[in-house]
Amino acid sequence: MSNTVIKRIRPLLFALAIGLVPAISATSVSAAKLDATQQEALSGINKYFNSVRTMEGDFVQFGPNGERAEGQFFISRPGKVRFFYKPPSRINIVADGKSVSVFDRKLRTQDIWPLGKTPLRFLVADSIDLQKNSNVQRVEVESDLVTVVIEEKSTFGKGKLTLVFDAKTKELKQWTITDAQGLDTSVAIYNVTVGKPANAKNFKINYALSRNKRLTE
Numbered sequence: 001m002s003n004t005v006i007k008r009i010r011p012l013l014f015a016l017a018i019g020l021v022p023a024i025s026a027t028s029v030s031a032a033k034l035d036a037t038q039q040e041a042l043s044g045i046n047k048y049f050n051s052v053r054t055m056e057g058d059f060v061q062f063g064p065n066g067e068r069a070e071g072q073f074f075i076s077r078p079g080k081v082r083f084f085y086k087p088p089s090r091i092n093i094v095a096d097g098k099s100v101s102v103f104d105r106k107l108r109t110q111d112i113w114p115l116g117k118t119p120l121r122f123l124v125a126d127s128i129d130l131q132k133n134s135n136v137q138r139v140e141v142e143s144d145l146v147t148v149v150i151e152e153k154s155t156f157g158k159g160k161l162t163l164v165f166d167a168k169t170k171e172l173k174q175w176t177i178t179d180a181q182g183l184d185t186s187v188a189i190y191n192v193t194v195g196k197p198a199n200a201k202n203f204k205i206n207y208a209l210s211r212n213k214r215l216t217e
Contacts, residue, residue, distance in 0.1 A: 034131075038139040041146045041167070042131045048170035050127050053077050057192035064183035073189070076198035078126040079115070094205055095124055101205040110209055143167060 034042070053076070060070040071085040079097030090106040095115050103110040115124070130136065130148070137160075138149040146165040160178040165171065174188040 034139060037141050039131070041141045041165075041170075042136075042139065042148070044170045045146070045148075045165055046128060046130050049130075052194045054196055054198045055192060055194045056196060057189050059083075059187055059189045061185065061187045063185050074198065074202045075124065076203065077124050079124045080198070080203040081124050082202045094203060096203045096205045097124075099205060103206075108209075110206070112205070112207075141167065145173075146170075 055075040056073060058070065058072055060068065062068055069085055069089045071083060071089070073084070074082040079095065081093075081095045083091075083093040085091045090104055092101075092103040092105060094101045094103070098115055100113045100115050101110050102112075135151045136148060137151055138147075140147040144167050146167050148163045148165070150161045150163065151159075159180060162176045162178070163172065164174045166173055171192065172189065174186065176184050176186045178184050
């Protein structure tokens, strides 16, 4: 897979994967610094995410230069996720429980990373705790929305994540990634369904395809 494609994939993977769930980091806001309303909001978010074992829906992503991409996502916790980007984008991202594959449908090549070294490990973790295991910098609770700002550092770089949840249902609505250069990538999810039986075929990785090797037709 070319360096140009890799440069495009990394922010896409970072923006999608880290955006869907809270991320673990070295330090976190002390629970004592959060007021009762903020604690209640975070507790509700934790409870909602930990109750969801499968999720699927659509997403739309906007890059820092106005570029737009959209597609579908499928999650089966623990360990499995699939992001399918609709044309003209050509990328599939799949985690099968141990690895993450980024597959270029046009070049028919893929790159594979250990799941534990990517932000996707948080998305597909068996359980999460936003109050204890994340570097939460700010929590804003409004009548209709809860906004959580998190700092994250991973294999894919350092950045700031702003998560926006529905205040009543605690469902995630959108997120914005701000990278080290101050550039924003925003993602919104919609038509989300939870609890639907997962299709195991969505989470298959073709390990016979070597990294950077073109598939024969």
